[in-house]
Amino acid sequence: MYTTICRRPQMLLYIVIGISIGLFISMLSNSFQGFPRTKFAVHSNDLNLDLHNSETEHIDEHHEPHDDSHAHHDDYTIADAMKKKIRVLCWVMTSPQSLSTKAIHVKHTWGKRCNKILYMSSVSDPKFPTIGLNISEGRQHLTGKTMQAFRYVYQNHFNDADWFMKADDDTYVIVENLRYFLSTKNPNDPIYFGHHFKTIVKGGYHSGGAGYVLSKEALRRFALLGNSQLCRQDGGAEDAEIGSCLMKLNVTAGKTVDNLGRSRFHCFNLNTHLHGGFPDWFYKYDSNGARSGIHNISDYPITFHYVSPKEMHALEYYVYHLRPFGIVSGAQDLNV
Ligand SMILES: *[C@@H]1O[C@H](CO)[C@@H](O)[C@H](O)[C@H]1NC(C)=O
Ligand SMILES: *[C@@H]1O[C@H](CO)[C@@H](O)[C@H](O)[C@H]1NC(C)=O
Numbered sequence: 001m002y003t004t005i006c007r008r009p010q011m012l013l014y015i016v017i018g019i020s021i022g023l024f025i026s027m028l029s030n031s032f033q034g035f036p037r038t039k040f041a042v043h044s045n046d047l048n049l050d051l052h053n054s055e056t057e058h059i060d061e062h063h064e065p066h067d068d069s070h071a072h073h074d075d076y077t078i079a080d081a082m083k084k085k086i087r088v089l090c091w092v093m094t095s096p097q098s099l100s101t102k103a104i105h106v107k108h109t110w111g112k113r114c115n116k117i118l119y120m121s122s123v124s125d126p127k128f129p130t131i132g133l134n135i136s137e138g139r140q141h142l143t144g145k146t147m148q149a150f151r152y153v154y155q156n157h158f159n160d161a162d163w164f165m166k167a168d169d170d171t172y173v174i175v176e177n178l179r180y181f182l183s184t185k186n187p188n189d190p191i192y193f194g195h196h197f198k199t200i201v202k203g204g205y206h207s208g209g210a211g212y213v214l215s216k217e218a219l220r221r222f223a224l225l226g227n228s229q230l231c232r233q234d235g236g237a238e239d240a241e242i243g244s245c246l247m248k249l250n251v252t253a254g255k256t257v258d259n260l261g262r263s264r265f266h267c268f269n270l271n272t273h274l275h276g277g278f279p280d281w282f283y284k285y286d287s288n289g290a291r292s293g294i295h296n297i298s299d300y301p302i303t304f305h306y307v308s309p310k311e312m313h314a315l316e317y318y319v320y321h322l323r324p325f326g327i328v329s330g331a332q333d334l335n336v
C-alpha cells in the first residue's frame with residue numbers, strides 16, 4: 001500500500017498538507033494551554049462536588065485553603081501593596097460549638113487575607129487556634145465577649161495593625177475591598193465603620209452581623225476608657241451597646257456607602273440584598289433606605305452576613321475564581 005501511495009505525487013502532496021495542518025493545530029493547542037478555561041473547569045467541578053455531595057450544612061476538610069495568585073492570571077500587585085500599607089487585623093466571634101461547622105470555613109476562605117486573624121471563643125484551643133475569653137457562651141453575653149475581645153486585641157496586638165475588624169463566623173469579608181475603602185481614611189481619627197443603623201444611639205451605630213472596623217484611635221479609646229461607668233460591660237444588644245459606648249467616647253459612626261450611594265457592608269446574604277425581602281425592622285433601622293437590587297450594591301462590597309458555609313465557598317469562587325473571558329476589569333474610584 002505504501003509504495004502505491006508514494007509513487008503518486010498527488011498523494012504525496014496531500015500527505016504533506018495533512019502533516020502541516022496537524023502540526024499547526026498541535027502548536028495552537030499548546031499555546032492555548034494556559035487559558036483560564038481549563039483551570040476554571042477544574043475549580044467549578046470541585047465546587048459542584050462539594051455543593052451536591054453533602055446533605056448537611058457540615059462540609060469540611062475537602063475545602064483546603066487555596067492559593068489565589070498561583071491559580072490565576074490576575075495581577076495582585078496593587079492588592080499586595082495595599083496589604084502592606086493598610087494593615088487590617090480581623091477577629092472572628094466564634095464558639096466551641098461552631099468551630100468545626102462555621103469558623104473553619106472562614107479560616108479556609110477570607111480569613112487568610114487579613115494581615116492578622118484571631119478567633120475569639122470561650123475556650124482556648126491551641127490547635128485551631130482560638131483565644132478563650134473569660135465569658136459564658138450565649139446571645140446574652142455577646143456584649144461582654146466583644147468588650148473582652150477588643151481589650152485582648154488592644155493588649156496583645158495594638159501595634160500589629162492600623163484597623164481592627166470584628167466579624168461573625170457567618171460573615172464573609174472581601175478584605176481587598178475593605179482595604180480600598182480604608183485607603184482614604186485616617187486610622188488616627190476616632191471613627192468606626194460598618195453597616196449604619198439610624199436608631200437607638202445618637203448618631204447611629206453599626207450592625208454587628210455585617211461586621212465593623214475600628215480605627216486604631218477608636219480601639220485605644222474603647223479599651224482604655226470604655227469602663228463600667230460609661231459602658232455596659234455585658235448584656236443588651238451587642239452592636240447597640242458597643243455603638244453607645246463608642247459614641248460616649250466621641251468615636252464617630254462613619255458612613256460607608258460608595259460615591260453612587262450603594263452599600264458596602266451588608267446585614268444579610270447576597271440573595272437578600274439582590275432580591276429584597278428584608279424583615280420589617282430593617283426598614284426602620286437602615287440609614288440608606290433598605291435598598292436592594294444589583295444597582296444598589298457597590299461594585300466593591302465589603303461584607304455579607306448570614307452566609308452559610310456553602311455560600312461562603314460559592315462567594316469565594318465568584319470573587320476569586322470566576323472570570324468572564326476577555327473582560328479585563330479596570331480600577332474604579334468609588335470612595336466618596
Ligand atoms: C472571669 O470572670 C469572672 C466573673 O466575671 C471573674 O470573677 C473572674 O475573676 C474572671 N477571671 C479572670 C481570670 O479574669
Ligand atoms: C467627648 O466630647 C465631649 C464634648 O466635646 C467632652 O466633654 C468629652 O470629654 C469627650 N470625651 C472623650 C472621652 O473624649
Ligand SMILES: *[C@@H]1O[C@H](CO)[C@@H](O)[C@H](O)[C@H]1NC(C)=O
Binds near residue numbers: 289292293295
Ligand atoms: C434601589 O433601591 C430602591 C429602594 O428599594 C428602589 O426603589 C430602586 O429601584 C433601587 N434601584 C435600582 C436601580 O434597583
